[in-house]
Amino acid sequence: MRRLRLFVSWLLVSLILFSCSAPVQADSKIDPNFEAQVLQVLQKNPQAILDSVQAYQREQQETQRKAQQSFIEELQQKPKAVIAQSPTKGAGKTVLVEFSDFQCPYCQAAAGTVREFVTKNRDRVTLVYKHLPLTSIHAQALPAAKAAWSAGQQGKFWEFHDGLFAQQQQLGEPLYASLAKSLGLDTTRFDRDRNSKAAEAAIAADVQLAEKLGINGTPFFVMNGRVFSGDVELTALEQVLSQAQ
Numbered sequence: 286m287r288r289l290r291l292f293v294s295w296l297l298v299s300l301i302l303f304s305c306s307a308p309v310q311a312d313s314k315i316d317p318n319f320e321a322q323v324l325q326v327l328q329k330n331p332q333a334i335l336d337s338v339q340a341y342q343r344e345q346q347e348t349q350r351k352a353q354q355s356f357i358e359e360l361q362q363k364p365k366a367v368i369a370q371s372p373t374k375g376a377g378k379t380v381l382v383e384f385s386d387f388q389c390p391y392c393q394a395a396a397g398t399v400r401e402f403v404t405k406n407r408d409r410v411t412l413v414y415k416h417l418p419l420t421s422i423h424a425q426a427l428p429a430a431k432a433a434w435s436a437g438q439q440g441k442f443w444e445f446h447d448g449l450f451a452q453q454q455q456l457g458e459p460l461y462a463s464l465a466k467s468l469g470l471d472t473t474r475f476d477r478d479r480n481s482k483a484a485e486a487a488i489a490a491d492v493q494l495a496e497k498l499g500i501n502g503t504p505f506f507v508m509n510g511r512v513f514s515g516d517v518e519l520t521a522l523e524q525v526l527s528q529a530q
Contacts, residue, residue, distance in 0.1 A: 372442040377409035384505040388423035394516040396450045402522045416491040425456035432461040435479035
């Protein structure tokens with residue numbers, strides 16, 4: 286049975302790699318013998334396939350758990366390394382890291398709660414913003430992130446951040462230009478910065494960190510050794526903060 290499961294695992298991996306790497310062409314064909322072998326395995330060994338999939342999922346979950354635990358430890362021991370060049374708000378010892386997407390409705394809903402929480406506890410909490418634009422479902426997530434990053438180069442990240450969420454339904458070039466002008470930004474520099482390689486690199490670094498931690502949705506938070514996600518409530522944030530030593 287173990288050899289069978291190993292074979293099934295190899296078979297599944299082979300199919301995944303084939304589907305991900307082979308270009309789709311109208312006249313492409315699968316070897317009939319290979320196809321017959323796959324169908325035979327699927328029909329005769331459904332439990333072995335299920336076991337292989339579940340084992341893979343457990344392995345992925347364990348890898349994610351270890352990555353998140355390592356991140357939590359680094360956040361506690363070397364917060365400056367985690368914060369790096371990310372925008373921050375507040376001046377407390379407890380660090381709240383948020384991964385967010387400007388086009389995500391759940392992030393918009395959480396933004397007000399997080400703002401109230403940090404304002405109320407600004408001497409106890411430091412909020413760190415990490416970009417996680419979900420580009421596969423949000424067309425304006427990346428352009429908005431670049432615009433906010435660019436505003437941050439002129440010291441106006443949080444004002445731009447609030448403006449984007451307040452007018453989330455209008456995300457697009459007219460809004461970015463309007464916000465830059467209303468905030469008194471140097472618009473020439475704003476346009477140059479948001480289209481720069483530096484903007485791409487900064488956002489890509491945040492995305493890579495999120496991928497390493499196994500984060501696939503927004504908003505996602507890390508604070509006081511805890512990870513949580515979704516439209517958080519103020520009481521929940523207060524409870525996590527109260528547990529800080």
